[in-house]
Amino acid sequence: MDEEFWQARWRENRTGFHEDRPHEMLLGHFDRLGLSAGDAVFVPLCGKSVDLDWLLDRGLRVTGVEFSRQAVEEVFARLALTPQIRDAGNTICFSAGALQIFVGDFFDLTGSMLRRTDAVYDRAALVALPGHARPGYASRLADLTGAARQLLISLDYDQSQMDGPPFSVPEREIRDLYENGFDVELLSRREIAGPLAQRCDGNEEAWLLDPRSASITA
Ligand SMILES: C[S@@+](CC[C@H](N)C(=O)[O-])C[C@H]1O[C@@H](n2cnc3c(N)ncnc32)[C@H](O)[C@@H]1O
Incomplete structure (x- = not known):
C-alpha cells in the first residue's frame, strides 16, 4: 500500500474504516493503559x-501521524481548533493545545519529533x-515511543476471503511481532461487525502490549 x-x-x-463513534474496545479497555490526565498518547x-x-x-x-492532510484538517475543524502549521522533517506538523498530528x-518520524509517549x-x-x-512498523513504533504500553485493535479472518487492507493479522503473527519486547495479552475478541462483515467473517481483537521492563519493575 x-x-x-x-x-x-x-x-x-x-x-x-472511519467510525462515527469512539471504538467500543477503546472504551472497554482504556483503563488498562494506566493513563492519567496530562499523559501523552501516540x-x-x-x-x-x-x-x-x-x-x-x-x-x-x-x-497522531497520517498521510492525508485532508483528514487532519477535518479533525482540527471538527474540534474547532485552529492549528499552527510547521515543517517537521519530511512531514508537516499541525498542532493546537494538546493535539498534534x-x-x-x-516511517519518516524520528524520536526527537515526538514528545515523551506514555501509551x-x-x-x-x-x-x-x-x-x-x-x-x-512494529519495531519502529517501539523505538519511537520508548516501548510504551500499547492497546492494539486487530483483525483475524481468513485472508483468502478478501484482499486487504484491512489485513488479517492472526495471533501467531502478533506474538512474533511483539513478544520480544512486550507481554502480549488478549483482552477481548468479538465477531467482525459493520460494513466489513459483508466482506469477511472473523474476529476483531483487542490486545494489551505491556513492556517487559515495566512488568519486571512493577
Ligand atoms: C485503515 S485507516 C485507519 C485510520 C484510523 N486509525 C481509524 O481508526 O479510523 C489507515 C490510515 O492510515 C493512513 N496511513 C497508511 N499508511 C500510512 C503511513 N505509512 N504513514 C501515515 N499514514 C498512513 C491512511 O491514510 C489511513 O488514513
Whole structure:
C-alpha cells in the first residue's frame, strides 16, 4: 500500500474504516493503559478518527501521524481548533493545545519529533499495512515511543476471503511481532461487525502490549 493508494481513498471518500463513534474496545479497555490526565498518547495512522477527540476529552496530550492532510484538517475543524502549521522533517506538523498530528509518512518520524509517549493506541494501523511492512512498523513504533504500553485493535479472518487492507493479522503473527519486547495479552475478541462483515467473517481483537521492563519493575 503506497501513499498514493491511501491518498486516493481519501480523495474519493472511500473511508469505510472511519467510525462515527469512539471504538467500543477503546472504551472497554482504556483503563488498562494506566493513563492519567496530562499523559501523552501516540495514535499511529490516525485518519480522522473520533477516538482522538475521546482521548483529548480524557485530558491526554495526543499525537497522531497520517498521510492525508485532508483528514487532519477535518479533525482540527471538527474540534474547532485552529492549528499552527510547521515543517517537521519530511512531514508537516499541525498542532493546537494538546493535539498534534504529523501529516506525512509514519516511517519518516524520528524520536526527537515526538514528545515523551506514555501509551500507544493502534486501531486499524498495524492491519492497514501489508505483511512485509509490519515487522518494520512494529519495531519502529517501539523505538519511537520508548516501548510504551500499547492497546492494539486487530483483525483475524481468513485472508483468502478478501484482499486487504484491512489485513488479517492472526495471533501467531502478533506474538512474533511483539513478544520480544512486550507481554502480549488478549483482552477481548468479538465477531467482525459493520460494513466489513459483508466482506469477511472473523474476529476483531483487542490486545494489551505491556513492556517487559515495566512488568519486571512493577
Ligand atoms: C485503515 S485507516 C485507519 C485510520 C484510523 N486509525 C481509524 O481508526 O479510523 C489507515 C490510515 O492510515 C493512513 N496511513 C497508511 N499508511 C500510512 C503511513 N505509512 N504513514 C501515515 N499514514 C498512513 C491512511 O491514510 C489511513 O488514513
